Structure formats: C-alpha cells, structure tokens
Amino acid sequence: VRTLLSDSKVEVNAKGHDDQTPLHVAAIEGHLECVNALLEDTRVEVNTGDGKGITPLSHAAKMGHKEIVQLFLSDSRVDVSKVDEDGNTPLHMAAHSGNTDLLQLLI
Numbered sequence: 010v011r012t013l014l015s016d017s018k019v020e021v022n023a024k025g026h027d028d029q030t031p032l033h034v035a036a037i038e039g040h041l042e043c044v045n046a047l048l049e050d051t052r053v054e055v056n057t058g059d060g061k062g063i064t065p066l067s068h069a070a071k072m073g074h075k076e077i078v079q080l081f082l083s084d085s086r087v088d089v090s091k092v093d094e095d096g097n098t099p100l101h102m103a104a105h106s107g108n109t110d111l112l113q114l115l116i
Contacts (some may be wrong), residue, residue, distance in 0.1 A: 010046045021052045028060035036065040036081075039074045048084050055086045062093035063102075070111050071102040078103075078111055089115065 013019050022030050032053055035043035044065075047053045056064055066087055069077040078099075081087045092098055103111035 010043050014050050021050055022054050030057055032065045033059050033068055036069040036077055037072055041076050044077050044080055048080060056088045056091055064091050067099045067102045070099040071106055073106050073108045075110055078114055
C-alpha cells in the first residue's frame, strides 16, 4: 500500500463497488496498517461517504474495529458527527453493533 501511495499518479480516492474508496474497504475489513498508511496520505479524503453516505469511520464502528476507530479519532480531519443517508453517525453505528467499548470512545 505504501508503495502505491508513493506514486503521485495513483488515485487514492478511487471509488469501486458501492462507491467505496480504498479507505472504506480497509476500514470494513479491519486492515489496521492499511488504514494507517492511507490516513498518513494527505490526499486521502477521510470523510467521503460511500453509495449510502457511510464514512470509513462509521464502517469501522459498525464492524467493531476498535483500533481502527481510535486511528480515525486521532486524525483531526475526521468528522465524527457526519451522518449517512439514514441519519446515522459513527456513534449510532457503534450502538447498533452493541459494542460498549466503541460507544465510550465515540462519546
């Protein structure tokens, strides 16, 4: 991932299935090192919603990926209040998953 990111011609925010970016996919799949590498790249749009308006942070919260949520929360660019098309925030996603550790992080 870092090798690809070092190429200025690589489109780091390219959208694929369900309008998900590489950051969405890494957050959903729980790939901590990939998320970290992507967040280090200032070209990466951290608050972009997918086809349903769900941000990478919301996906990580929904999937229960605590370390990834912590990475997102440590990045000042991340909007923790961004809502998806159903009006859900990352906090709502964590609540739906029943993960109390994530709820405490997001409150």
